[in-house]
Amino acid sequence: MSEITAQAPARRNPSRRSRWWAEVGWKYPVAAIIIFYAAFPLVYVLSASLSSSGTLSSTSALFSDLSFSNYAALSDTSYWTWVWNTLIVGGASALGAVLMGACAAYAFSRFRFKGRRGGLTTLLIVQMFPQTVAFVSVFLLLTALGNVIPALGINSKIALICVYLGGALGANTFLMYGFFNTIPQDIDESAKVDGATHAQIFWKLIMPLVTPILAVVGLLAFISAFGDFILAKIVLVSQDQWTLAVGMYQWVSNQLSANWGLFSAGAVIASIPVLIIFLSLQKYIVGGLTAGSVKG
Amino acid sequence: MAHDDAVAVKEPQAPKESHARRWSGLGGGFIAKLLLMALVNALALTIIMSAWNAEAWAILTLSIVLIVAADIIYFAKRTLPLKYLYPGLVFLAIFQLFTLAYTGYVAFTNYGTGHAGSQQQAVEATLIQNERRVDGTPTVPLSIVRDGDTLGFAVTQDGIVSVGTEDDVLEPVGGAVVDANGRATEVPGWEVVSQNELFSDQDLQQAVIDLRVPVSDEAEDGSMRTRDGSSGAVYQSSIEWDDEAQTFTDKETGTVYYADQETGNFVADDGSRLPTGWSVTVGFDNFVRAVTDQNLAGPLLKVTLWTFAFAVLTVLTSFGLGLLFALIYNDDRIRGRKWMRTVFILPYAFPAFMSALLWRGMLNREFGIINDWFFFGADINWLGDPLLAKLAILWVNLWLSYPYWFLVCTGALQALPSETMEASRMDGAGRWRQFRSITLPLLMVSTAPLAISSFAFNFNNFTIIYMLTEGGPPFPGTSGLGSTDILISAIYNISGVSGGSADYGLASALSIIVFIVVGIISAIAFRQTRKLEEI
Numbered sequence: 001m002s003e004i005t006a007q008a009p010a011r012r013n014p015s016r017r018s019r020w021w022a023e024v025g026w027k028y029p030v031a032a033i034i035i036f037y038a039a040f041p042l043v044y045v046l047s048a049s050l051s052s053s054g055t056l057s058s059t060s061a062l063f064s065d066l067s068f069s070n071y072a073a074l075s076d077t078s079y080w081t082w083v084w085n086t087l088i089v090g091g092a093s094a095l096g097a098v099l100m101g102a103c104a105a106y107a108f109s110r111f112r113f114k115g116r117r118g119g120l121t122t123l124l125i126v127q128m129f130p131q132t133v134a135f136v137s138v139f140l141l142l143t144a145l146g147n148v149i150p151a152l153g154i155n156s157k158i159a160l161i162c163v164y165l166g167g168a169l170g171a172n173t174f175l176m177y178g179f180f181n182t183i184p185q186d187i188d189e190s191a192k193v194d195g196a197t198h199a200q201i202f203w204k205l206i207m208p209l210v211t212p213i214l215a216v217v218g219l220l221a222f223i224s225a226f227g228d229f230i231l232a233k234i235v236l237v238s239q240d241q242w243t244l245a246v247g248m249y250q251w252v253s254n255q256l257s258a259n260w261g262l263f264s265a266g267a268v269i270a271s272i273p274v275l276i277i278f279l280s281l282q283k284y285i286v287g288g289l290t291a292g293s294v295k296g
Numbered sequence: 297m298a299h300d301d302a303v304a305v306k307e308p309q310a311p312k313e314s315h316a317r318r319w320s321g322l323g324g325g326f327i328a329k330l331l332l333m334a335l336v337n338a339l340a341l342t343i344i345m346s347a348w349n350a351e352a353w354a355i356l357t358l359s360i361v362l363i364v365a366a367d368i369i370y371f372a373k374r375t376l377p378l379k380y381l382y383p384g385l386v387f388l389a390i391f392q393l394f395t396l397a398y399t400g401y402v403a404f405t406n407y408g409t410g411h412a413g414s415q416q417q418a419v420e421a422t423l424i425q426n427e428r429r430v431d432g433t434p435t436v437p438l439s440i441v442r443d444g445d446t447l448g449f450a451v452t453q454d455g456i457v458s459v460g461t462e463d464d465v466l467e468p469v470g471g472a473v474v475d476a477n478g479r480a481t482e483v484p485g486w487e488v489v490s491q492n493e494l495f496s497d498q499d500l501q502q503a504v505i506d507l508r509v510p511v512s513d514e515a516e517d518g519s520m521r522t523r524d525g526s527s528g529a530v531y532q533s534s535i536e537w538d539d540e541a542q543t544f545t546d547k548e549t550g551t552v553y554y555a556d557q558e559t560g561n562f563v564a565d566d567g568s569r570l571p572t573g574w575s576v577t578v579g580f581d582n583f584v585r586a587v588t589d590q591n592l593a594g595p596l597l598k599v600t601l602w603t604f605a606f607a608v609l610t611v612l613t614s615f616g617l618g619l620l621f622a623l624i625y626n627d628d629r630i631r632g633r634k635w636m637r638t639v640f641i642l643p644y645a646f647p648a649f650m651s652a653l654l655w656r657g658m659l660n661r662e663f664g665i666i667n668d669w670f671f672f673g674a675d676i677n678w679l680g681d682p683l684l685a686k687l688a689i690l691w692v693n694l695w696l697s698y699p700y701w702f703l704v705c706t707g708a709l710q711a712l713p714s715e716t717m718e719a720s721r722m723d724g725a726g727r728w729r730q731f732r733s734i735t736l737p738l739l740m741v742s743t744a745p746l747a748i749s750s751f752a753f754n755f756n757n758f759t760i761i762y763m764l765t766e767g768g769p770p771f772p773g774t775s776g777l778g779s780t781d782i783l784i785s786a787i788y789n790i791s792g793v794s795g796g797s798a799d800y801g802l803a804s805a806l807s808i809i810v811f812i813v814v815g816i817i818s819a820i821a822f823r824q825t826r827k828l829e830e831i
Contacts, residue, residue, distance in 0.1 A: 024629045031630075034621060035639045037695070042642055044665065045654050100384035107380035116377070126388070128818035129396055130756055133784060133810050136803045137395035137402065139793045148347045148355050166391020169384040198376060199325060227648050229759045230784075234793050245649045249763060252653055260657050267650045278645035279638055 049264035070265035078239055079266050082247040085157060086270075089232075089243055090225040092161045097168035097221035098214050104169055105176035106202050110188060120177070127170035131163070132230050138163055139234050155237040163235065164225055172217045179213040180206070219281065226274070244270055333370055337363060362386060396811075403582055403804035407575045409797045411560050418574040419537050422544065422562070424508070425572065426535040430518060437478035438520075438528035440494060440504055441486035449509045449520055450480040450488070451528050459483060460509040466520060479526065494525050501525070544570065582805035595775040596786065596806075602686070603782040607754040610693045611747050617694060618701025619739070623731075626709045637706075644699035652763035655692045659764075679765050682779035689780055693760055697750070701743075708742045709735070748821040752814050758784045783810050 052067040074080070107113075108120055131138070139154070142163075146153015153159060183206060191201050207214070229245045236242050242250070248266055252258040340363035347356035369375045369382050405411075413421075439450045441459060448461040450472065457480045460466035473482040481488060494500055508519040511530055518532030536545045544553040544562050553562035553570055560576035561569045587593050621640065625633060643651065658664050659678040667676050678688045712735065720730050761767060767781035767789065776789050787806045792798030 024627065027624055027627065027630055030624065031636050035636070038640055038642050038699070041651070041654055041658060041695070042646060044658070096387075100387065103380040104384045107377045111377040111380075113377040119381075124822075126392060126396075128815055129811050130752075130814065131392055131395065132758065133756055133787075133807050133814070134392075134395040134399045136787070136791045136793060136800050136807060137398040138391070139791075140402070140407075140800065141391075141395060141398065144352070145355065148350045148352045149343055162387065163391050165387045166395075169388045170392065173384075197325075202380075227759065229649055229762065230788065245759075248650065248653060252657065253766070258657070263653065263657070267647075267654065271646050271650060274647055275642070275645045279641075 045264050045267055048260060049268045051261065070261040071269070073262060074265055074269070077262060078242070078247060079262070081240055082242050082244045083270065085236075085241060086226060086243040086245075089157055089160055089164070090222040093164035093168070093225045094218040094222040096161070096165045097172055098218045100165065100168055101172035101176050101217055102207065102210065102214060103202075104173045105180045106206060108173065108177050109180035110185070110198075110201075110206075120173075123170055123173055127174070131167040132228075135230055135234055138231065142235060154235060155241055157236070157241060160232060160235045163231055164221070164228070168221065172221070175217060176210070176213055179210055183209050215281075219277065223274070329370065333367065336366060340366075358390075399804045399807050399811075402800050403808045404577050404579060404801075405575050406560055406573075406578045406581070406801045407804075408799040408801055409792065410571060411573045411575045411801075413574055415555065415560075415574040418560075418562075418572050419544075421572045422535065422570055423533045423537060426533045427508075427518070427521070427531040428534045430530050430532050433530045435527045435529050436520075437474075437480075438522050438526060439480040439483075440489040440525055441480075441483055442489050443486055447503055447507055448486065449507065449522065449528060450483050450486065451520060452478045452480060457483065459486060460520065462507060462509065465510045465512055477526075491525065578801065582802045583809075585802060586805060586809075591773055591775050595771045595773065595777040598771070598779070599777055599781050599783060599786045602780070603755060606686075606689065606693075606782055607751050607757075609690055610697065610754045610757075611751050613690065613694045614697040615701045615743070615747055615750075617698040618703075619705045621698070621702045622705035622709055623735075626706055637702075640702055641699035643695050644697070644703075648696055649759050649763055651696055652692060652760045655688075655695075656764050659688055680769050682769055685765050685769060685780045689761065689764055692764060693754070693757070696760070700750075704743055704746060705739065708739050711742070712738055745821050748817060752817045752821075755782070755814060755817070756784045756810065757782070758788065761785045762788070 047063045049070050050063065050066050050068070052065055052069050108116060142152065142154050142159050145159070146156070150156065151158050152162065187205060187209075188201050191205055196205070226243075227245065228243075229249065232243045233246050233249075236246055239247070239250075244266070248263055248270075251266075252260060252263050340359055343359045344356060344363075347353075347359060366382065369378045437452045441448045441450045446461055448459055448464075449466075450457055450459045450469075451466065452474055455474075455478075456468050457472035457474065458466040458468045469483060469485075471484045472480045475481050489500070494504065504522060504525050508521055508531070510519045511517045518530050520528045521531045522528045534547050536547055537543075538545065542555040545551070546553075551564050551566075551568075553564045556563045557576060559573070559578075561573040563569045585592065586596055625636060625640075627633075630636075656679065658666050661667065661675065661677045661680065664678070666678065667674055676684065678684050716734060716738075717730065720734050725733070761780060761782055762785055765778070765780045767778035767785045769780075770776070770778040777786050781789070783806060787803045787810070788794070790799050790806065791803035792800075
């Protein structure tokens with residue numbers, strides 16, 4: 001095999017340059033087209049956010065004027081309330097998903113109990129049915145709960161967090177279960193011999209070892225809460241409770257009153273942290289996404 | 297090893313005692329658990345009490361069961377796995393399992409606008425709706441009074457001030473002060489609400505208009521109501537409920553309406569019915585209606601076909617484009633690959649709902665830049681034409697999702713065994729042959745399950761449809777659906793959760809159909825990955 005590879009450069013092509021073009025060179029112009037396709041809308045939204053006209057109008061060229069009036073105008077709207085709401089809802093559901101998922105994965109991975117296999121299978125089946133499709137029942141359930149406990153009713157962030165947490169166990173347990181299984185049992189055993197209790201093993205031994213998967217699950221839970229529209233729109237009714245997805249939709253849904261300037265500025269602010277987190281952790285996220293449906 | 301010995305010497309008798317149960321020593325774990333459980337119990341007690349007050353028996357029972365189970369699990373010794381599983385299970389049971397089961401139940405009822413509650417509630421609602429002001433009764437001066445959250449009326453009849461609330465009949469009170477118009481300005485034990493406050497508070501106005509204060513213990517006598525907050529009159533229902541015969545009788549026309557338990561309506565012999573009915577189980581009616589109703593069946597069929605087309609085409613196009621890019625740029629000879637890759641996946645990192653909204657603006661007919669820059673200012677109605685709107689949705693979803701496939705395929709390509717590739721090259725396989733016979737089959741092993749779950753995801757991709765077109769342009773007719781509606785957005789429109797006329801029964805029936813499709817898809821996916829065998 002090594003002979004062949006060694007021979008390859010020896011077989012010199014007289015027109016090396018044209019061969020380079022045929023095999024590698026053309027990929028650069030194509031890349032330029034792809035980059036344009038991928039980045040054009042994003043560059044455009046950045047430009048629109050810096051324009052002073054407040055529309056997505058095409059009359060002006062990209063970056064024809066640089067004004068921060070749209071950004072300044074955001075503080076006159078409920079935008080920052082929505083950011084705060086999104087952070088609360090996303091953060092709480094991420095934290096809850098991580099804790100509940102880790103606990104469940106620990107139980108399934110480390111304890112042998114009656115119903116373990118059945119429990120895992122049930123989770124697997126339940127996870128196949130997305131909660132969003134049952135939104136009518138979610139609405140009716142929260143209406144009924146709200147009559148008793150207003151904090152768990154329609155128009156409450158806590159209720160929305162609870163709804164998201166309801167889907168957490170099904171979605172995350174498997175991802176974490178697979179990862180927990182990769183931590184050798186011997187570690188637990190030796191800790192147990194040393195007199196550690198199950199809770200000590202969980203908090204002090206296992207949790208630090210599984211931090212990567214905790215981060216992935218937390219991030220995925222946050223992103224899915226951040227991007228959820230249908231449940232958030234049903235649950236959160238009044239403007240001061242909206243998340244970004246609901247609020248920014250309302251900004252531009254009516255064509256006559258659409259405020260694209262505000263939308264662009266808001267989109268830039270909200271997406272930059274997401275872009276940074278995503279791009280810096282892309283390896284883990286894609287790993288997490290794939291592991292969600294292939295082998296854990 | 298030395299460490300092991302030290303521990304063994306320190307605690308020779310009871311090494312198994314959990315620190316969360318131990319009183320001796322510091323007992324920090326136990327105290328933390330005790331505090332947490334005290335908090336949970338207090339919370340549960342509050343819920344149980346308010347459920348008792350609201351007479352919500354289902355919630356009351358459930359809360360008691362859940363809190364008793366929690367106390368047993370966290371204070372008993374033998375329930376170790378449940379200690380870790382219980383919180384997640386509670387949320388799963390209430391907010392996922394219950395909602396799934398409840399969808400299944402509602403799908404077989406006619407629950408919705410006009411059929412919202414029990415028959416008892418329907419009777420009460422009908423009586424209130426048919427209340428008319430009794431002819432010839434005088435208008436009396438009236439003030440709004442308040443005691444905490446309880447609203448009441450203070451009415452002045454023949455110089456005597458009487459106070460009553462929704463639950464308490466009008467009773468004379470002593471010591472009240474009235475103004476020149478006869479309206480009470482001071483009532484002992486009550487706070488009189490000023491006109492100014494009434495006019496500035498919308499919610500309060502509505503509450504006042506809805507308030508009915510019974511005149512006497514007999515419902516027949518009617519109730520005191522007000523339209524303006526300063527004068528009241530006696531209202532009586534123009535319709536009479538006979539509890540024995542289960543019939544309503546219209547006092548004016550004499551028409552008798554029977555309670556029809558089949559449809560959940562009060563129906564007269566001539567077929568006319570009262571607007572308010574109650575919720576009853578209707579069997580497979582909702583499913584039958586979805587395929588036979590003239591207004592609904594055609595649009596729903598189109599919606600279903602488009603849902604499948606949308607999901608399949610999205611997966612095919614984005615998988616294809618992502619794979620193509622991955623094949624091209626999985627090449628060590630290209631410089632700056634890492635940098636290129638980052639830009640390629642930008643659309644995936646940008647929040648999806650914002651992308652959809654952004655494209656909605658860019659595709660706008662009048663001021664969108666797609667028309668102006670790429671089609672020389674042509675007047676193309678991208679989101680208003682049935683076919684173009686579908687293309688636009690596919691295009692935007694392609695933009696959103698090809699980076700995912702690019703990443704996945706790049707990863708899969710790099711994981712391909714290089715010996716196999718080498719061997720095929722030695723056997724004289726050309727590039728196309730190599731791709732067809734080796735690369736693609738090996739790639740499919742790892743990506744096919746992802747393609748299936750991507751299909752399932754897009755099958756319910758509400759966000760992109762709703763953000764981009766809201767399902768429009770609408771079909772002709774009264775179905776309320778549109779050419780780009782997929783099943784879940786159609787369900788959203790039909791359900792009426794966002795306002796308008798609600799049909800929870802039909803919406804749930806359609807949800808069941810979606811569940812079945814998604815369930816079948818997932819089952820196929822599991823056969824593929826054989827995940828079940830790994831447990």
